[in-house]
Amino acid sequence: MPTQRVTPKERSAVRTLLRLWPYVRPVRTRLLAAASVAIVASCVGLVIPLVLKWLVDGPVADRDPAGVWLGALYVLLLGIAEAVLFGIRRWLVARPLSRVEADMRADLYRHLQRLPVAFHDRWASGQLLSRGTTDLMLLRQFLAFPLTFLLVNGVTIVVGVIIMLAQDATLGLVILGPGIPVVVMCAVFERRYSQVARRAQDQVGDLTTVVEESVLGIRIIKGFGRHRSQARAFGELSRTLRGTELEKARLLAWIWAVIVTLPEVAIGAALVLGTVRVANGDLSAGTLVAFLSIALALRWPVDSIGFLLAISQEAATATDRFFEVMDEEPETEGPGGPGGRSPKSEDSGLRFQGVRFRYPDAPSGSPPVLDHIDLHIRPGETMALVGATGSGKTTLTALIPRLHELSSGRITLDGLDITAMSRQELRSEVAVAFEEPTLFSASVGENVLMGAPDTAGEQDLERALGIAQAGFAYSLPQGTRTQVGEQGLSLSGGQRQRLALARAVVGRPRFLVLDDPLSALDVHTEAAVEAALRRVLDGTTALVVAHRPSTVLLADRVALLSGGRIAAVGTHQELLRTNAEYAHLMSGDPGHGEDREEAR
Template identity: 70%
Template sequence: MLRLWPFVRPVRARLLGAASVAVVASSMGLVMPLVLKWIVDGPVADRDSAGVWLGAGVLLAVGAGEAVLFGLRRWLVARPLAGVEAAMRSALYRHVQRLPVGFHDRWSTGQLLSRGTGDLQLLRMFLAFGLTFLVVNTATIAIGLGILLTQDWTLGLILTAPVLPLIWLCAVFEARYTRAARSVQDQTGDLTTVVEESILGIRVIKGFGRHRSQARAFQALSGRLAAMEIEKARLLAGIWLVILALPELFLGGALILGVIQVADGALTAGTLVAFMTTAMALRWPVETIGFLLALCNEAATATDRFFEVMDTPAPPELNAPGGGADEAEGGEGLRFENVTFRYPDAPPGSPPVLDGLDLHVRPGETLALVGGTGSGKTTLLSLVPRLYEVTGGRITLDGTDIAGLTREEVRRRVAVAFEEPTLFSATVRENVLMGADTPPDGAAPDDESLRRALRISQADGFVGALPQGALTQVGEQGLSLSGGQRQRLALARAVVGRPRFLVLDDPLSALDVHTEARVEAALREVLAGTTALVVAHRPSTVQLADRVALLSGGRVAALGTHAELLAGSEEYRYLMTGRREGVSAR
């Protein structure tokens, strides 16, 4: 948990101040037994009512001072620790955004959400309460034991006797509770994933009548989580039982011995009152040991889970070696040189998805990618904007290796539109303009770019019919729109920034034939001045391309125009027409 120090360091002064104030406040509570001793052995024994009133006034002042100091402690830590939590959440969000797509392929959304919400709330609670009171209670117990030994060392030794057994029991408890706490936090992430998937997939669940099976899956996970929570409660109850009972037994023994000493005249009544009052004041710091241990273990587990994500290395951001968006037009276009790619979590020895692929998209050319399922078309497209990094070989944009460009620069040159369009809980305008460059002065992109993009994607008609036009909120995942509408907005987002390079993954698959024809006609305007790589599954989309590349076995099996490949490649002809040589498709 020392790794939290970089986040805590900016507020260390206020945290130290809060701990110091709390120690002083707790120490003031230990002053009260000494005042009581003075009252009992002095004014009470002497029947001095004025002295009793004076002592009562001192007790009132000490109690009021203690209350004020505890309030000051809370004020000192509330705002800065909320800032620490916010800083950690921002750091986690930034890091997750920088991590490669392969990381998100392996991690469930629910696990990331639980780390960014519940785990960080646990850490804030620990820093605000647990850490402070670990210091305060330790100091209080040490000071209190010193006072007890000063009052009467024999009685003090009796009360210190359970310390070593308690330390051993706490160590055993810590090991078991840590395992239970980690299991609970991991299962919470799994449960969050199930809930998220059930909400996002509600149409599928309802459409197939799978609500009962989903409910059973949820109940099974929820039941396991509840069982682990009960296990945590059982462990905590056990340690609390020991922490409460063991000191009480020794406290009773000390009381009996003290009464005997008072009866024998070896101890004054005031001293016994002060001793027992001090011992009772130490009950709360001792009793909270179990709770603080539990909180510490949960916070330590939350810290582990937080840094599991933060320790995942993000690809380094390189400085571009020169050139930029203003390189001369008519460069080398987009080139793949001996590109090999294998997914990071692929089994050892499995063949690569792309194996020594060579391909050149000329400047201003539109090249269609065609291939069977699993041939690597979408993977190849994902390498261009560096959603994945090549395993071998290189990819160049106008002669510049993309590995030597910052991701910001690569994605400023390359625009993408995927077959499964993703929209955000924002307006149509905000979703589309995500693909536009922000002007140097920081102003919003102009509406003319928005209108042009909507016109090219043939989205201007239905957007104009929305209740607030382009300012209409599309809802989570854009599910308030049809599949074709979402796909057209994703296409508009890809073309709004007038990119040098355009990567389209079957961007028209959800459109009807009439809308597809209109979009294709409008797209020709964009493709005429753009170097484009387009995954195509239908002949109508292939017609947009100047040339076609057939992918097979991780390589380019054939390259040429649509007509040339129809005439010369049986595999291409089968993909486009469904017919093999001499065999009619039924």
């Protein structure tokens, strides 16, 4: 599946990160308290050099041992206070930021459930997975440390510079000399690093996709001996990601070299100049000690600028990636479209009226998958839908529960336009069993009862398993409580298909859509399932995609779909006599029909 990418564009990291405010707002009090405590802690640290100045110019110069011990006690107490305050800051941010991450992850998951199928068709699953895990973890780390210390270190640098200038303006200006080139270098670094960080995070998504597909498709990989080619693909993506990470490291090394070297040179120059002035009597030794202590105390706030900028850019990129998904339009809950209820005498049952469908991402000018579909399935009637591969059968069935939205036309259930119904209401009326059954990492019973209201119980489960001839569930190690494993791969294809069929019928739906539900069953099981299905379909309005004559015989009438249009409607026997294409399809003649690309 191709990776969904967004072309990097010029954007402000600050403006991007401000989008996190709705999530941060509920915990803003604790975050502000944590930042305030950290600022106080840093300022306490800046008081220590002033104590050292007093200590050198006073008790040390006067050879006063009691004063020296008193000064040492002051320094110790200030150091303990600084450590305690930083511990309090850590305690303040831990719990609320875990909540922020959890809230964002929950919102992302809920939003993914509400996005249309067309969105999931476009996006690689690994890209979505990396946004819900790696990116959100990065945002939590940013809010916990870099965000606070961007503020704390900024305040610390300003306060420290003011104190240094107050101690000696000349030495202060020497220390401030590298400020302008450092700011320019940081601006250049920020722009370059943001692009590389985005590329790296997208590549993590690509790598996650390959790992996920390899795990889910391990039987295919082993069955066809493709482990080496998969390993090569994985290795190539890993090397690409490694190269990008090394590029990030080079940029960090470059900015760190600038940020560390220039201030160190300035401190060295201040030391030489200050020593000369102390020797000349223009400056006290205590003032020089205090000045250099403050300059050294500011080394970490200054040295961390590159690191904090890098983390901030990665957080801004993660925020971009998160909101790329959150900004996608979810499925509308209705009502929408023409809506309204038609007279029961005309429109009861399931009716397609002038239905036309083209995939949203289809090339401009390409023909629609379905064009001018008119079909009426009367109340309690079962209609089989037959057509060659690629004729659009699966797409047609997906329109009924609104997995895809019509391009034009309307579909009604008992006269009510499906776009006038909420999706929850619509999907409680219509049950679907797909040709490719999907099971979840849950028990057999939980998988089946997903198709029923919350009030459903063991009796409903037993009935559905009986209809689907899925009695094998009771012979599993823990019966219907047996965990089927990821994608249900611990079961055979026929077993998975029967459980999917049971899931479709367990809720006793008024409308049933079955997409070739018996394709993986053996002849004897198929016959037993068909016998049970006849009882279920009696009184249920149903549309059944069929390839086998035995499945077609379940239906009251048959609709032939050809080239995206309904070519004929009638009973099985009528179409056999009057329609050559239908007769060829039922005879299994491989030479009939055009070779078409499989419709999605």
